[in-house]
Amino acid sequence: MVGEDEDGVSIEGAARGGTATDTETAIKRTIVVLPTYNERENLPIMVETLLGLGIPGLEVLVVDDNSPDGTGDLAEQLRAEYASRLPIHIAHRPQKMGLGPAYIDGFGRALALGADYVVEMDADFQHDPQMIREFRRWIDEYDVVVGSRYIDGGSVEDKWSFTRKILSRGGSVYARLILGLRAHDPTGGFKCFRASALRALDLTKVRSSGYTFQIEMSYACQQAGLRVKEVPIRFIDRERGTSKMSARIALEATWRVWDIKRRY
Numbered sequence: 001m002v003g004e005d006e007d008g009v010s011i012e013g014a015a016r017g018g019t020a021t022d023t024e025t026a027i028k029r030t031i032v033v034l035p036t037y038n039e040r041e042n043l044p045i046m047v048e049t050l051l052g053l054g055i056p057g058l059e060v061l062v063v064d065d066n067s068p069d070g071t072g073d074l075a076e077q078l079r080a081e082y083a084s085r086l087p088i089h090i091a092h093r094p095q096k097m098g099l100g101p102a103y104i105d106g107f108g109r110a111l112a113l114g115a116d117y118v119v120e121m122d123a124d125f126q127h128d129p130q131m132i133r134e135f136r137r138w139i140d141e142y143d144v145v146v147g148s149r150y151i152d153g154g155s156v157e158d159k160w161s162f163t164r165k166i167l168s169r170g171g172s173v174y175a176r177l178i179l180g181l182r183a184h185d186p187t188g189g190f191k192c193f194r195a196s197a198l199r200a201l202d203l204t205k206v207r208s209s210g211y212t213f214q215i216e217m218s219y220a221c222q223q224a225g226l227r228v229k230e231v232p233i234r235f236i237d238r239e240r241g242t243s244k245m246s247a248r249i250a251l252e253a254t255w256r257v258w259d260i261k262r263r264y
Contacts, residue, residue, distance in 0.1 A: 033106035100213030147190035153232030
């Protein structure tokens, strides 16, 4: 179906990946894509934190999967409240459709809105928003900047259980072995893309959701020959809300990695 959302973005264009039509300006537009499902506690704090970064041209795109806790409605309130200080765009989706599809939708909308850079990150503060400054420092030299837990200087929360550490690190090692990935943290979800990098990818080909979405995007970037810079990050546990990650989701990735290899 062709139409427009509340930001005047072509829905059909967003699904395809879109093209930027804005006139070139001196200030580069960075759109932070925040997929949300029951993030009412985190979203207002995240928006205020992003505003406090003081990065010229920074905007937010909330992709909400019809959160039962009213996150979508709250996003509308925040858009009105911050209208003169921080542009907030909102995509209201009809139901919970998975992390991967939410990001693909968000990427397409960000491109259609005229983004120069697109940041992928969680809304729950497991990714430190302050790192966006570091991403911006490198993005003009690379196509993609990735926050990595598993390079020198990177780390995870000290209180992680042994099982969670094994699942996380083991998943990365497994994906690297099967797919021949050069990225040290292919399951990580904190990234910054140049708009040209996202346009170089066939986003309609991405089929993964959840945990394996990050692996597939890492593989797609490598297969497309994009220049990727890894920077160390510290990954921490969320303080508010409930994690969507589980051992079942992580274990499911063991066979989905082979599907990714087959499709590419």
